Amino acid sequence: xxxMTQSPLSLPVTLGQPASISCRSSQSLVKTNGNTYLNWYQxxxxxxxxxxxxxxxxxxxxxxxxxxxxxxxxxxxxKISRVEADDVGVYYCMQGTxxxxxxxxxxxxxxx
Amino acid sequence: xLQLQESGPALVQPSETLSLTCSVSGGxxxxxxxxxxxxxxxxxxxLEWIGSIxxxxxxxxxxxxxxxxxxxxxxxxxxxxxxxxxxADTAIYYCVRDSGSWDVDFWGQGTLxxxxx
Numbered sequence: 001x002x003x004m005t006q007s008p009l010s011l012p013v014t015l016g017q018p019a020s021i022s023c024r025s026s027q028s029l030v031k032t033n034g035n036t037y038l039n040w041y042q043x044x045x046x047x048x049x050x051x052x053x054x055x056x057x058x059x060x061x062x063x064x065x066x067x068x069x070x071x072x073x074x075x076x077x078x079k080i081s082r083v084e085a086d087d088v089g090v091y092y093c094m095q096g097t098x099x100x101x102x103x104x105x106x107x108x109x110x111x112x
Numbered sequence: 113x114l115q116l117q118e119s120g121p122a123l124v125q126p127s128e129t130l131s132l133t134c135s136v137s138g139g140x141x142x143x144x145x146x147x148x149x150x151x152x153x154x155x156x157x158x159l160e161w162i163g164s165i166x167x168x169x170x171x172x173x174x175x176x177x178x179x180x181x182x183x184x185x186x187x188x189x190x191x192x193x194x195x196x197x198x199x200a201d202t203a204i205y206y207c208v209r210d211s212g213s214w215d216v217d218f219w220g221q222g223t224l225x226x227x228x229x
Contacts, residue, residue, distance in 0.1 A: 037215060039215060041216075048222050049206075049219055051217050054215060060217075094159075096214035097213065100214060101161045101213075101216075102161070
């Protein structure tokens, strides 16, 4: 299986400041069809995960434009331009290029 | 609005079969080109794909669990189910919609299943 490695695992951030989470895969996530199946999910305390970003950089409906995804190949990043209190939770990357899909360990974002 | 709701026992005896059902509303499990599947979450192993069933009825499973997993569906009830044999796996089980390439775009609220005697 493809191993997804996130860093940092814990991310204390001051309100209004930016945040960045890195995700690296053990092999390239570019599929033969040219698409890269790398998603980002947010899991707020006590809730199910929610998809924020799909195929590297596409925001889901209703996701604030403070969230952005970037990257290629094996290196990907989720950025939050200005952290709000509502952003507290755990963030996961997930690859779907190579079956079965696999998730990163999660990055816990908290407010300083 | 699509909604997925898990149901089933909260406690399972070790080595017994874990059985869960997902009821889908706001969409049909036989329409479109979606997969309907199961993902579990535990402190030890994190988030893990179990497998899914396509709107056509084809299934695909995580190879690490394939020998113990069966995913089936009841189209008349718009439900799909998970059977996981030889339960040893305490976790929160989520039913999900997969829009292709293991891409989860909708999650149920999840159900905690504890394996214990």
